Amino acid sequence: MKILLLGATGRVGSEIAAHARSEGHSLTVLVRHPEKIENRDESITIVQGNVLNQLDISQVMLGNEVVICALGTDGDTTLSDCMPLIVEAMNNHGIKRIITIGTAGILNSKTNQGLLRYQSSESKRRTTRAAEEHHKAYLILKQSDLEWTIVCPTYLPLGEAVGTYRVERDYLPDGGTEISVYDTAAFAYHQLKSREYMRSRVGIAY
Structure with missing residues (x-):
């Protein structure tokens, strides 16, 4: 499979890259700082x-079959600003499948019907800025014709690869408080082979 990975130098993105390369997929990454990519070989371009550059996004899409977006929010609006460019480029190149990493804040609230978690009493965050950014990206994907899945982890320590966790469509599993970077990356990667959560957000937690 030919995979375009955005956010490859981040915590989750680098682990997704490791999964893809270990299974022999052709991986293309678009990065501002190529020197941050480790363990280079012929499997990665x-x-x-x-x-945020429309030409860069369009050119890097060429020849790929699926997009994985593990971009963070980093205190700015990069995620929501680039998502329309990603959607347009995917449409132009006939790519339908995209898997993104979101946040549990954009899952539906179980305690306040009609609200998302970050808008409700379920949210324990002092600031909602990151969730608001992920919410904008979610709405852009929701309005598209793409086959998207948004993996929504709760508190995300580095942790370790446990291999067992709970997932729930559009909601955070009851009592879920954390999920490791490794298990989040593994679940997101495995969505390449699954259509179970097509056009859905997926809450993930231990």
């Missing part, structure tokens, strides 16, 4: 560029 490193393209220096910016996700």
Whole structure:
């Protein structure tokens, strides 16, 4: 499979890259700082560029079959600003499948009907800025014709690969408080082979 990975130098993105390469997939990454990519070999194509540049996004899509977006929010609006560019480029190149990493804040609230978790009493965060950014990206995907899945982890320590966890469509599993980077990356990667959560958010927690 030919995979385009955005956010490959982040915690979750780098683990997704490791999964893809271990199974022999052709991996292309678009990064601002190529020197941050470790363990380089012929299985990975490193393209220096910016996700906010429409030409960079369009060119890096060429020849790929699926997109995985593990971009963080980083205190700015990069995620929501680049998502329309990603959707447009995917449409132009005939790519339908995209898997993204979101946050549990954009899952439906179980205690306040009609609200998302970050808008409700379920949220324990002092600031909602990151959730608001992920919410914008979610709405852009929801309005598209793409086959999207948004993996929504709760508190995300590095932790370790446990291999067992709970998932729930559009909601956070009851009592879920954390999920490791490794298990989040593994679940997101395995969505390449599954259509179970197509056009859905997925809450993930231990």
